[in-house]
Amino acid sequence: GQQLNQSPQSMFIQEGEDVSMNCTSSSIFNTWLWYKQDPGEGPVLLIALYKAGELTSNGRLTAQFGITRKDSFLNISASIPSDVGIYFCAGQSGETSGSRLTFGEGTQLTVNP
Amino acid sequence: SAVISQKPSRDICQRGTSLTIQCQVDSQVTMMFWYRQQPGQSLTLIATANQGSEATYESGFVIDKFPISRPNLTFSTLTVSNMSPEDSSIYLCSVDQGWYGYTFGSGTRLTVV
Numbered sequence: 001g002q003q004l005n006q007s008p009q010s011m012f013i014q015e016g017e018d019v020s021m022n023c024t025s026s027s028i029f030n031t032w033l034w035y036k037q038d039p040g041e042g043p044v045l046l047i048a049l050y051k052a053g054e055l056t057s058n059g060r061l062t063a064q065f066g067i068t069r070k071d072s073f074l075n076i077s078a079s080i081p082s083d084v085g086i087y088f089c090a091g092q093s094g095e096t097s098g099s100r101l102t103f104g105e106g107t108q109l110t111v112n113p
Numbered sequence: 114s115a116v117i118s119q120k121p122s123r124d125i126c127q128r129g130t131s132l133t134i135q136c137q138v139d140s141q142v143t144m145m146f147w148y149r150q151q152p153g154q155s156l157t158l159i160a161t162a163n164q165g166s167e168a169t170y171e172s173g174f175v176i177d178k179f180p181i182s183r184p185n186l187t188f189s190t191l192t193v194s195n196m197s198p199e200d201s202s203i204y205l206c207s208v209d210q211g212w213y214g215y216t217f218g219s220g221t222r223l224t225v226v
Contacts, residue, residue, distance in 0.1 A: 033214045042117075042205050042217030043156070088155060090215075100146075100171075101215060103155045 006089055006104030013079055014112050021087060021107040022073040029091030032065050032072040033101070037086045046087075047074070079111050114210050115140050119218030126196055126225050133192045134221045136206035141186035143209075147179070150203040150220070159204075162189045196225045 006023045013019060023032070031050055035043035047058050049065035049072060056063055062075045072091075076083055089104040116139040126132050136145060147159040160168040160181055168181040182190045193200050203220045210216050 031214075035217075040122075040219070040222070042119075042207075042220045045114075045214040045216070048212070048214045100158055100161070101156075103157075105155045 004089060004091055004102055004104040006107060008107060009105065010108040010110070012110045012112065015079060015081060017079055019076040019079055019083070019109060020073060021089075022071060023089035023091070023104045024071045025091060025102075026070070027091075027093065028069040029093050029102075030069070030099075031092035032063070033090040033092070034061075034063050034072070034074045035088045035090060037088065037106075039085075043088055076109075079109075081111050081113050084109055084111050114213045114216050115142065115208055117206060117208065117216060117218035119206055119221055121221055122219065123222040124224070126223065128197050128225055130196055131192055131194045132196065132223060133190050134204055134206075136189045136191070136218055138187045138208055143186070145183065145189045146207040146209075146215070147181065147189075147191045148205045148207060148217075150205060152202070156205065159191070193223065196223075198225045201225045 004023050004025050033048050034046045037043045047056050047063040052069045053067045054065040060077045086106045086108050088106050090101045092099050092101050118137045120135045145162045148156045150156050158171050159174045160170045162168045162181045162183040164183045164186050180192045201224050203222050205217050205220045207215045207217045
């Protein structure tokens with residue numbers, strides 16, 4: 001089946017630093033999604049990308065849909081303590097609503113004040 | 114985006130018993146999805162639940178172990194049957210919000226002892 005390789009697995013940074021994480025796949029995806037999961041909660045959507053080459057920002061977050069449609073990255077600028085959590089990329093291969101999502105393994109982010 | 118209520122939020126169960134998890138959405142949706150997240154792991158799709166038809170299970174998941182009901186367009190249940198400690202996970206329901214990506218419930222944290 002489809003697999004997403006997400007890296008790094010974990011990051012320990014100081015408050016104020018920028019963060020970058022990425023996902024790669026051997027398969028093409030039509031949609032890339034980035035989620036954040038806090039302890040005891042379900043994942044919450046941060047950014048959705050729908051077109052190859054698309055660069056989208058949401059506050060301090062920026063994500064890009066790779067031109068090959070096989071990769072995506074997420075950047076967080078000027079990190080703050082509440083950025084702590086697990087970040088997941090997810091790819092959707094179908095074009096119709098309800099197509100299954102494939103999730104990366106997650107990046108555990110720790111921000112030291 | 115849709116609001117998903119999932120119950121119970123957590124439970125500790127004896128091995129050999131069954132637990133039914135409920136998922137209520139505040140709007141009508143065609144498809145609902147059930148995921149499992151094992152400790153420290155990513156999300157794995159268990160099955161897709163359509164109203165009025167049998168759920169579609171992913172490889173490695175079977176109806177006898179994870180029976181699903183979908184009686185209407187806003188509600189679904191997932192039962193974890195004949196539980197063993199290996200079933201200890203977070204179980205999440207999700208709906209496809211189209212442009213807004215997939216929305217997740219807050220999850221049910223299951224511990225089997």
